Amino acid sequence: MDVRPYLPADRDACLVVFDSNAPGFFKFHQRRDFEEFLDGQSGPYFVMEHEDAIIGCGGYSIAKEKALARLVWGMVRRDWRRQGLGRFLLLFRLREITKAGGVDVVHLDTPPDSAPFFQSQGFKVARVAKDGYAAGMDRVEMTMKLTVCP
Numbered sequence: 001m002d003v004r005p006y007l008p009a010d011r012d013a014c015l016v017v018f019d020s021n022a023p024g025f026f027k028f029h030q031r032r033d034f035e036e037f038l039d040g041q042s043g044p045y046f047v048m049e050h051e052d053a054i055i056g057c058g059g060y061s062i063a064k065e066k067a068l069a070r071l072v073w074g075m076v077r078r079d080w081r082r083q084g085l086g087r088f089l090l091l092f093r094l095r096e097i098t099k100a101g102g103v104d105v106v107h108l109d110t111p112p113d114s115a116p117f118f119q120s121q122g123f124k125v126a127r128v129a130k131d132g133y134a135a136g137m138d139r140v141e142m143t144m145k146l147t148v149c150p
Contacts, residue, residue, distance in 0.1 A: 001085075003092050006045040006057065011038050013054035014047065020078035025111055029134065037073055044096060048076070048089055058089050060097055060106075069097045071108040090121055098146060106144045115140040 006014070018026060018034050026034075038045075045059030058074030071093060076085045097103050107126075110118060111133065115125065123142040132139025 001088070002049045003046050003089070004049065006038075006041070006047050006059070010047050010054055010057075011035075014038060014057045017054060017057055017075055017077045021075050025075065025114060034073060043072065045073070046089075046092065046096075048085065056085055056089050058093055060093050062097065062100055062103060067102055067104040069100075069103045069106045071106060074108075086117060087121065090118075094144075094146070104145065104147045106146060107141065108143075109139045109141045112138050112140055115142065118142050 015031070015035065015038075018031060022028050022031065041059065043059055043061035046057065047054045048056035054077075056074075056076040059072050060069050061072060062069045071090075074086070074089060074093070076089065094106065097106060106123075108118065108123065109132070112128075119125070119142075121144075123144045125140060126143050127141045129139040129141065131137065
């Protein structure tokens with residue numbers, strides 16, 4: 001297992017990861033949003049490789065003036081789920097955020113089906129937006145404090 005920075009040549013493989021999770025964790029219309037993100041992404045984004053195949057991807061952005069980070073577009077290929085890879089990718093990104101420094105809180109949004117996973121990793125539900133992604137697909141907004149003591 002290797003995690004490395006995303007390269008433009010990884011675009012199609014990341015779209016395969018996305019497609020393996022739609023429908024379910026993503027709606028088909030979100031694919032266009034993901035394509036636009038990959039084409040113009042400005043923050044750190046990573047791919048997870050196994051035997052030269054991309055099996056996951058995810059990144060983050062940091063708003064330094066607010067001391068907060070946001071996890072973005074994290075996913076593992078459907079046929080590789082339930083093997084600890086989502087947790088591995090999450091912990092990798094949290095470590096990278098911590099190394100960047102100056103971040104107190106991490107935010108993310110996710111479909112309700114994924115919220116229990118993030119809760120098990122220490123995230124708390126901040127709000128649920130009914131139909132937040134699309135009709136019939138709520139958005140769960142979650143946060144985690146990285147710093148316990150000032």
